[in-house]
Amino acid sequence: AAAFELRKTVVMVGMMGAGKTAVGRALAARLGVPFLDSDAEIESAANMSIPEIFARDGEKFFRRKESQVIGRLLNEARGVLSTGGGAFLSAENRKMISERGASVWLNADLDVLWNRVRHKDTRPLLRTADPRATLSGLFEARVPFYSQADLTVVSDGDAAIEEMVDRVIAALL
Numbered sequence: 637a638a639a640f641e642l643r644k645t646v647v648m649v650g651m652m653g654a655g656k657t658a659v660g661r662a663l664a665a666r667l668g669v670p671f672l673d674s675d676a677e678i679e680s681a682a683n684m685s686i687p688e689i690f691a692r693d694g695e696k697f698f699r700r701k702e703s704q705v706i707g708r709l710l711n712e713a714r715g716v717l718s719t720g721g722g723a724f725l726s727a728e729n730r731k732m733i734s735e736r737g738a739s740v741w742l743n744a745d746l747d748v749l750w751n752r753v754r755h756k757d758t759r760p761l762l763r764t765a766d767p768r769a770t771l772s773g774l775f776e777a778r779v780p781f782y783s784q785a786d787l788t789v790v791s792d793g794d795a796a797i798e799e800m801v802d803r804v805i806a807a808l809l
């Protein structure tokens with residue numbers, strides 16, 4: 637059994653490439669609580685990858701699934717929940733998260749984000765003629781939402797994952 641139970645689920649929000657999954661997983665391990673990942677849940681429920689879901693069913697369908705999965709995960713277990721980069725844009729999602737979770741915005745600057753996503757082909761929203769410009773535009777449009785998170789932790793390019801975990805814990809305490 638875990639040493640203690642969290643009162644709320646810690647919900648990682650922020651841009652693609654901010655480190656939500658890596659830091660969230662390491663934070664859960666450090667705390668000895670379950671790690672939950674909305675993107676991974678959507679993929680395993682659909683038995684398809686996220687690019688496949690976007691291509692076959694579209695972003696709207698994905699967003700509906702995402703809200704359902706976040707609601708279910710927030711009900712099922714308290715732990716650390718990593719969300720996809722678009723999840724915190726929805727007022728419905730923000731409401732669920734604020735009621736049952738403590739949200740943490742992992743904020744990294746554009747260069748850091750770009751360096752982490754540029755070699756991957758897993759983000760359908762970046763399949764554009766100029767993906768760096770797309771990433772930049774998304775970032776700018778989303779800051780007003782991310783900044784509504786309960787806490788902000790800066791994720792610079794040099795910080796190791798365990799250092800990021802230290803920062804999140806320091807912000808939570």
Ligand code: S3P
Binds near residue numbers: 651652686720722
């Ligand atoms: C998205 C981010 C992705 C995934 C989907 C949409 C977004 O998650 O949910 O491709 O809108 O920013 P990550 O933030 O884990 O890459």
